[in-house]
Structures are given as C-alpha cells and as structure tokens.
Amino acid sequence: MEFCAQHWQGIENIVHTREVQINKLGRNAVMLPLLCEAQSRAGDSALFVEVGSSIGLSLLWPWLTAQYSTGSRIDGCFSEGRVVCDCRIAGNPTLPLSGIGPKPVRLVGIEVDSLSADNEDDVAWLRALVAPNDDFGRSELERGLELLSQHRPEILAGCVLDRLEDVIAAMPANQPLIVYHCMTLLHLIEADKLAAWRRLLRQVAHSRPVVEAYVAWEEGSPSATLWPVEVRIREWHRSGQDSELVGWTDPSADGSLLQFREKRP
Numbered sequence: 613m614e615f616c617a618q619h620w621q622g623i624e625n626i627v628h629t630r631e632v633q634i635n636k637l638g639r640n641a642v643m644l645p646l647l648c649e650a651q652s653r654a655g656d657s658a659l660f661v662e663v664g665s666s667i668g669l670s671l672l673w674p675w676l677t678a679q680y681s682t683g684s685r686i687d688g689c690f691s692e693g694r695v696v697c698d699c700r701i702a703g704n705p706t707l708p709l710s711g712i713g714p715k716p717v718r719l720v721g722i723e724v725d726s727l728s729a730d731n732e733d734d735v736a737w738l739r740a741l742v743a744p745n746d747d748f749g750r751s752e753l754e755r756g757l758e759l760l761s762q763h764r765p766e767i768l769a770g771c772v773l774d775r776l777e778d779v780i781a782a783m784p785a786n787q788p789l790i791v792y793h794c795m796t797l798l799h800l801i802e803a804d805k806l807a808a809w810r811r812l813l814r815q816v817a818h819s820r821p822v823v824e825a826y827v828a829w830e831e832g833s834p835s836a837t838l839w840p841v842e843v844r845i846r847e848w849h850r851s852g853q854d855s856e857l858v859g860w861t862d863p864s865a866d867g868s869l870l871q872f873r874e875k876r877p
Contacts, residue, residue, distance in 0.1 A: 633664075633666040633667070633723075633725065633727060633737075633738070633741070634666070634738075634741050634795070635665075635666035635667050635668075635669040635670065635738060635753075635756070636669065636670075636749070636752060636753075636756075636864075636865070636866045636867060637669045637672070637676075637697060637752045637753070637755055637756035637759075637867070638697045638698075638699070638752055638866050638867025638868060639669070639670050639794045639827065639865060639866065639867040640669075640670060640672060640673040640676050640678060640697055640867065641676075641678035641679075641680075641697040641698065641699035641867045641870070642699060642794075642827060642843060642861050642865075642867050642870050643670060643673060643792060643794065643825065643827070644673055644676075644678045644686045644688070644713050645678075645686065645705075645707040645708065645709055645870070646707070646792065646825035646826075646843065646845060646858065647660070647673065647713065647714055647790065647792060647825060648686065648707070648708060648711065648713060648714060649707050649708075649825070649845060650714075650790045650792070650823040650824075650825045650845060651714040651788075651790065651823075653821070653823050653845075653847060654788035654789070654790050654821040654822070654823040655788045655821055656788075657717050657787060657788065658714070658716065658717065658787070658788035658789065658790045658821075659716065659717055659718045659719075659720075659779070659783055659787055659788070659789055659790070660714070660716040660718070660719045660720070660790045660791075660792070661720055661721070661722065661776065661779060661789065661790070661791045661792070662719075662720075662721040662722070662791075662792055662793060663721075663722055663772050663776075663791060663792070663793040663796050664722070664723060664724075664772075664793050664794075664795075664796030664799060665721025665722060665723040665726075665765070665767050666723060666727055666738070667727040667728070667729055667734065667735075667738060667756075667757075667760065668721055668727075668729070668760060668765040668767055669753075669756040669759075669760070670721075670792075670794055671719060671721050671765035671766075671767070672756065672759050672760070672763065672765065673688050673713060674688040674689050674690045674691070674713065674715070674716070674719065675688050675690050675691055675695065675759060675762075675763055676688045676691055676695050676696070676697055676759075677691045677693050677695065677696045677697070678696075678697050678699060679696050679697065679698050679699070680698075680699050680700075680701050680709045680870075681698075681699070681700045681701050682701050682705065682709055684709040684710040685709075685710060686708075686709060686710060686711060686712070686713050687711075687712050687713065688712075688713045689712055689713050689714065689715040691713075695755065695759055697867060698868070699867055699868060699869065699870055700868060700869050700870070701870055701871075701872070702869065702870070702871035702872065703859065703871050703872035703873065703874060704872055704874065704875070705872050706858065706859075706872050706873070706875055707858065707872075714790075717787070718766075719765065719766065720765075720766045720767070720768060720779060721765060721766065721767040721768070722767070722768050722770070722772045722775045722776060722779075723767055723768075723769060724769070724770060724771055724772070725769075726767055726768075726769040729757055729760040729761065735757060738753060739753065748866075749866065752866075771805075772800075772805075772809065773805060773808055773809065773812060776791075776812065777812070780816055783820070785819070785820075786819070786820050787820060788820060788821040788822075788823070789816060789820055789821070789822045789823075790822075790823050790824075790825065791813070791822070791823075791824050791825075792824070792825040792826055793826045793827075793828070794826065794827040794828075794865060795827060795828060795829075795841075795865050796826070796828070797826065797828035797829070798828070798829060810853075813848045813853075814848055814849075814850075814852065814853065816848070817848035817849050817850060818850055822847070822848040822849075823845065823846070823847050823848070824845070824846040824847075824848065825844070825845050825846075826843075826844055826846075827841060827842070827843050827844075827861055827865055828841070828842060828844070829841055829842070840860050841860055841861050841862065841863055841865050842857060842859075842860055843857075843858045843859045843860060843861055843870065844856060844857055844858060845858060857873055858872065858873060859871045859872040859873045860873075
C-alpha cells in the first residue's frame with residue numbers, strides 16, 4: 613500500500629492506458645479437446661483464429677502437451693512433450709482426451725490492443741496483472757514467455773470485426789474456419805459488439821464450415837463472482853447456429869479444471 617501511495621500518479625497513468633489482458637498458459641489444456649472436436653466437425657485443412665489473444669499464450673497449443681488426471685494426454689502437433697499443462701477432469705468425458713492436436717494450415721490471433729513478448733513494458737504489465745500471492749500463475753506466465761521466445765505466433769492488431777474479414781478474404785474457397793476464444797465474450801458484450809460478431813459468423817457460414825469453441829462466463833451476469841464459466845462449442849450455418857454446452861471450468865479459467873456436463877439420454 614505504501615508503494616502504491618508513493619507512486620500513485622505513475623500507476624494511474626499506466627492503468628488508464630492499458631486493458632486488463634490476463635493470459636494463462638494452462639487454458640490450452642481446456643482448449644485442446646475443444647479444438648480437436650471443432651476440427652472433427654469443421655473438417656481438415658482448417659484455419660484457426662483466436663479472438664482476444666493478449667500476448668499470445670493461447671496460440672501456443674501446437675507446441676504444448678495437455679496432461680489430464682484421467683491418465684490421458686493430447687500432444688500438440690509440434691509438441692515434443694517438454695512443456696506440459698496439467699488439467700483435472702471431473703465428470704465423464706464427452707470429448708476425446710488423447711491423441712494429437714490439430715495441425716492448422718494457418719493459426720492467427722486478433723487483439724484490439726496487441727502486446728509483444730519483445731516489449732518490456734508489455735511483459736511488465738502482464739506480470740503486474742498476476743495476483744501477489746499467485747505463485748503458480750506467476751510461474752505459468754514465465755513458462756509461457758519462455759515459449760514465446762522460441763515461437764512467434766501471428767497476431768493481428770485491431771478490431772476483430774474488421775480483421776477477421778481481412779483474414780477470411782485471403783482464405784481459399786470452402787476452407788473451414790475455426791474461431792476460439794477464452795474469457796473474451798465479456799469484452800464483446802461491453803463494447804456492444806456481440807450481435808455484430810454473431811452476424812459476421814453466420815454470414816461467413818454461408819460459404820464455408822464455421823465452428824466456434826470458447827470458454828466464457830454464462831451470458832446474463834458475468835460480473836458475479838461465482839457465475840459459471842462455461843465451455844461451449846457452437847456450429848454456425850445459414851439458418852443460425854447450434855450451441856452445445858460441453859461443461860465448465862474453474863472461475864479463474866486458469867485451465868486447471870475441466871468438468872464435463874453429464875450427457876442426457
């Protein structure tokens with residue numbers, strides 16, 4: 613508190629020019645089964661787009677291994693098993709939790725306020741967003757930054773409504789599109805862009821398979837502390853969309869838990 617009081621003016625200047633862009637390496641362990649399922653629905657040779665990429669930790673899944681409490685694992689297509697994210701499974705899995713992850717034709721992120729692992733101020737900002745007593749979160753961030761020093765995911769700066777159209781314009785006809793995001797839906801809601809986002813995906817689905825995989829607060833009351841963090845897959849088509857609730861993850865969405873929803877007969 614004393615430090616904050618002494619440096620308040622500088623802190624205030626920083627927080628007024630920055631967005632809260634918490635990025636967690638462990639989220640890849642929750643996303644990998646979703647991305648495998650998304651590819652099985654959309655088809656091979658898909659283009660993968662992450663919305664709200666922050667510094668790019670959730671674009672690293674091709675180089676990661678997700679290890680699950682069931683004893684199974686999913687290896688990223690370029691993973692050599694050196695970087696492992698652990699995830700506890702609750703309930704009966706309704707998605708495969710073993711095998712090799714998708715091999716994207718192109719993997720790109722979109723971030724309205726892009727960050728770079730090469731920028732010391734950007735890295736310092738992400739470190740500042742880790743809670744003081746969160747040693748695990750701090751170590752995971754450092755692991756992710758180390759991986760980013762070896763791999764440089766493609767991240768486009770700008771509004772997703774504009775940049776996604778740019779990406780689609782460069783795609784071959786009929787190539788499947790898989791979009792994914794983690795804890796980004798709230799930002800679209802706050803910016804009053806959710807309706808436009810969904811119109812765009814429906815429009816794109818007129819000409820190619822489109823599958824959306826995401827982790828987000830249940831729509832309705834995202835500010836509630838214990839509001840469910842849902843894990844969903846949504847298939848888009850000409851007449852609308854079909855959404856499936858796969859299950860839930862922990863409130864912090866750090867990737868440490870994937871609780872599957874019980875399948876109804």
